[in-house]
Amino acid sequence: MDLEVSSQAVLGRFFKLALIVAGIGAVHVLTLFMSWYTVVSDTITTTTIQGYTVAESLYMSIAGGMVCGIALLLSSTLSNIITAKWLVGATALVGALLAIASPAYTHFIVIPALQVRGYLEIGIFMSYFSAIAMTVPAAAIIATPIRVEIMPRVELPSLGTSAPVIEEAVELVRVTDIPAGAICGICYQELDPETTMMCSNCQTLFHKGCIDIWVNLNGICPSCKKPVVR
Ligand SMILES: [Zn+2]
Numbered sequence: 001m002d003l004e005v006s007s008q009a010v011l012g013r014f015f016k017l018a019l020i021v022a023g024i025g026a027v028h029v030l031t032l033f034m035s036w037y038t039v040v041s042d043t044i045t046t047t048t049i050q051g052y053t054v055a056e057s058l059y060m061s062i063a064g065g066m067v068c069g070i071a072l073l074l075s076s077t078l079s080n081i082i083t084a085k086w087l088v089g090a091t092a093l094v095g096a097l098l099a100i101a102s103p104a105y106t107h108f109i110v111i112p113a114l115q116v117r118g119y120l121e122i123g124i125f126m127s128y129f130s131a132i133a134m135t136v137p138a139a140a141i142i143a144t145p146i147r148v149e150i151m152p153r154v155e156l157p158s159l160g161t162s163a164p165v166i167e168e169a170v171e172l173v174r175v176t177d178i179p180a181g182a183i184c185g186i187c188y189q190e191l192d193p194e195t196t197m198m199c200s201n202c203q204t205l206f207h208k209g210c211i212d213i214w215v216n217l218n219g220i221c222p223s224c225k226k227p228v229v230r
């Protein structure tokens with residue numbers, strides 16, 4: 001399978017992003033142990049409410065953290081990149097939304113129902129902040145462009161010979177004039193005009209570092225599969 005290595009790179013990216021979601025999810029669960037709200041009964045007496053004291057918030061935060069753990073597990077087991085993109089991305093996003101619902105429930109439902117005076121504590125803000133931060137890598141998984149979907153499959157004609165076909169070889173050329181927001185065909189990170197190389201055949205752009213490693217390993221352009229001359 002000639003696309004295997006590039007789908008491995010995409011799966012690696014999903015795994016890293018899922019790891020970030022799960023990591024922030026763990027921090028989010030820890031904010032349950034922080035003070036979320038202080039009730040001021042009179043000028044001297046105050047009572048502090050921790051996140052875990054509200055059962056619904058406790059369950060939603062833990063469920064959010066667990067769902068993100070499932071996303072991480074999925075990202076390490078799925079091998080189809082399209083399935084992985086939607087399943088891992090959606091699972092991570094559900095985890096993040098559960099996490100957001102946790103402080104929101106205490107903030108907008110539990111606290112107003114208490115009908116007491118008081119003020120929000122740092123813990124509830126940390127809970128919100130960590131939950132919202134979880135949506136960023138989750139969305140990044142869903143937003144990952146899958147190039148193999150649209151990549152034309154150029155099959156090399158079988159000539160019945162083992163001799164290398166020199167005419168088919170392509171070169172990598174340096175380009176400095178790159179379109180805004182263009183991404184590397186290997187790592188999907190943004191390109192830098194200082195270090196961008198282009199395949200002379202398919203015109204796919206790559207970071208010099210990425211394509212150098214790739215060509216050393218595979219000897220072909222990852223996009224059009226033509227042998228690359230150095
Ligand atoms: Zn790159």
Ligand SMILES: [Zn+2]
Nearest residue numbers: 199202221224
């Ligand atoms: Zn190419």
